[in-house]
Amino acid sequence: MMTHLASQVARRLGFSLLGAPLTAMAMSQAPTQLDTDIVVTNSTLQPITLAFAGDARYQSQATEIPALESRTVAVLGRDSGRNSELDMHLSSAGYNLSLTQQTQGTALQFSAEGSGWDLNDYSDEAIHRFNPQxxxxxxxxxxxxLSDGGQLRYVIQQADNKPELADAGSLxxxxxxxxxxxxxGSKKVDSRLELMPQVMSxxxxxxxxxxxDLAPANKLLDALRAEYPYQSxxxxxxxxxxxxxTRIVSRWPFEVEDAHIYxxxxxxxxxxxxxxxxxRINKQGxxxxxxxTHTQSSDDDANRxxxxxxLQEMGDYIRRLNIAADEAVIMAGDFNVNKIGLPQDRDYMEAVLQAQEPANLGHNLSYDANSNHWAEQPYLEYLDYTLFSRVNQQPLQATQEIIAPRSTTDVLWGExxxxxxxxxxxxFRFDAAGVSRAAFPYxxxxxxxxxxxxxxVRAMSGGNSFISAGSDQVGSWESFVLQTHDNGKVxxxxxDGHYVALDSYLLGTLKANNHDRGPAAQFELVERGDGKIALKADNGxxxxxxxAGGAGLSAGASVVDSWETFELIRP
Structure with a gap:
């Protein structure tokens, strides 16, 4: 039998009287009480209210969660030898649901239910996602x-009810x-941009x-190309x-592209x-x-x-284009004009651009450090706009909505x-009465x-360059407008506004680098049936x-066969 002194020595060395490590004995004893933070992230544009019920030991921390924000709403007690339940009822303008936490001693199970749906009980630490209703x-x-108390987080993410694609008068x-x-200082660029095509669809x-950032940005633009083939x-x-x-990316073809550098x-x-x-985009005629645009940021005097x-340069540039009064003009981008802190600057922007901001139906900020994980404190700003011109065709209806693209994917969980x-x-909705489309050959x-x-057929760089027939997809470089000349040719x-013209009459080579509408840029159009044409150049x-395609293009054929036949496709 060990003496009292030997027992003290043993304890100092980390052993019990029975010879087992004391630390192992301590670790083997399960905790008798745990506290778990219940967190709700409201990724919707409406506030969520909460009501609590049940016999669990808990402390309520919040009964409302503002739009796009997160709150620890309760601290749930998990007590050995006691079974309990905490029900949280969440309600908003768009839905109602209940989140249930059940304890069996210190063990925890959680589930959810709503009108016409309910989920199984879960107790693991994986991410679970569902799309009810x-x-x-x-x-x-x-x-x-959770074994140490930990945290249980719920995320409610609103479905993006995108506007419906409609006729020519809708944009x-x-x-x-x-x-x-x-x-x-941008973070997780590759991961974030990979998720954007679905948001942008x-x-x-x-x-x-x-x-x-060239590599991820080009990957994004390529991913968008199937839906938006026309890219500035x-x-x-x-x-x-x-x-x-800055980029303009469009479902509809560009007729003209230009720019002004400030x-x-x-x-x-x-x-x-x-x-x-x-x-200048053509939507169904x-x-x-x-x-x-993306203008200078920050609000000190020099930057303002x-x-x-x-903005004055932008307005002057638009006016120099002499756009017809009965055609629609839209201005969009990160204008960096904070109408919250500097409403007079928003008024200035509208004045020099002769533009108007539509009523906002969404979030009240487009840069919100209180709700956006990446936004820099302490900035609460409204910087991003879609404006319409007050001196061109007026919309029948116009609204603007600040939305919050978000994802619960693993790589952005918590962010x-x-x-x-x-x-x-x-x-925007404009009057499209009288809009008609030209018959073939369009x-x-x-x-x-x-x-x-x-x-x-492609004009490299969209013009002011050589012509080929080697493109395997349509886009801005593959876009042309057939115009008529007074002599009946096309x-x-x-x-970019240049005309395709003979660069060499002898060799028949072609370039789109001509603003002259002279004979070298004129072609005789020969209809071939079934929506197909041939084009005869001024060299005969x-x-x-x-x-038959995939290589060069030249005016060198004396007769018309398949290689000289082109199908006209109108977007």
Whole structure:
């Protein structure tokens, strides 16, 4: 039998009187009481109210969760030898549901139910996601460190009720700063941008800003191309370190693309090419003039003055285009005009652009450090807009909605937001009476010329370059407008406004680098039936796609066969 002294020595060495490690004995004793934080993330645009019921030991922490915010709503006690239940009823403008937590001693199970649906009990720490009520919202939940009390988090994410794609008089525009600027501190760019195509699907036009990180941004643009094949180019000014990071991406073809680079800037932001990109888009015969910009940020005097000067340049540029008064003009982007803190600057923006902001139906901020994980404190701002012109065709209806693109995917769990900005959605309805579409061969409308083996004629860079028949997809570079000449021949105008013309009469080579409508740019159109044509150049030869497509294009054929036949496709 051990003496008292030996017992003390043994304890100091970490052994019990029976020879077992004391630490092991302590670890083997299960806790008799645990406290678990219950957290609810409200990823909807309406506040959620909570009511509690049940016989559990708990402390209520919150009975309302503001839109897009998270709250610890209760601390749930889990006591050995006691079974209990805590029911939380959540209600909002869009739904009602109940979240149930059951304890059996310190063990915890959790589940949810609503009108016409209920879920099984769970007790693990995986992420579980469900889309009840025909996908009106997503419910996701996950336990963390539950064996030590830990946290149980529920996420209620509202389904995005996108506006319906409609006829020529309807235009839906999504303006989104995607925060792809690693050099300025953007986080998880690859992961966030991979999730954006689903958020961006279903619109007529996208205006994207901060499209700087080349690899993930190009991957995003490629992923969007199937739905939005018409994508503007980038603008860059010699002497700058960065391009503009601004893009117009469209479901509908560009008839014209242009840009203006701002002269005004201040400080470090002069490293980027600030400007406005312009695209005249043709939706089913109705033209829309889209202007996209990203102006100088920050609200000190120097930056405000630079931003105001940029807005003045934008307004002057739009006015120089002399757009017809009966055609619609939309301006969108990250204007960096904070109408919350500086409402007079919003008024200035509307005045110099001769524009109007539609009524906002969504969140009251587009940059919200209280609810957006990535937004920098303490900024609570409204910076992103979709505006319409007051001096051009007026919309019959116009609304703007600040929405919060979010995801419960594993890589963004706890962070949620796809960008540090929320997105602005503009929904416009214009009078389209009298809009009609031209009969074949679709004169004065955008067309694509498809070769015999399925390739498309392309003007490299959209114009001011050479022509080929080697493209395997349609887009802005493959877009042309057939225009008539007074002599009955046709002209083939590339996206940037240059005309396709003979570069060499002898060789029949072609370039789209001509603003002259002279004989070299004129073609005789020969209808071939079934929506197909041939084009005879001024050298007396027909345009030919080498090898039926996938290679060069020249005016070198004396007769018309399959290589000289092109299908006209109108978007």
């Amino acid at each position: 025909a996908g009106r919202f997503e419910l996701a939940f996950k336990g963390t460190d 839906n525009v999504l303006s989104y700063n995607i925060w792809a600027t690693t050099i300025y 279903g619109y007529d036009v996208l205006v994207l800003t901060e499209v700087f 180019g980038e603008i860059f000014k010699a002497g700058k370190l960065m391009s503009s990071g 002269n005004a800037c201040d400080g470090i932001q002069c490293a980027a090419t600030r400007g406005v990109i312009y695209a 109705k033209p829309y003039h889209i202007f996209a 003055n630079a931003r105001k000067a940029q 949620w937001d796809l960008s540090d900005h929320y997105a602005a959605r503009g929904v 004169l004065n409308e955008v067309v694509h010329l498809k070769t015999a083996n399925g390739h498309f 002209l083939l105008r590339a996206r 030869k027909y345009l030919r796609a080498d090898f």
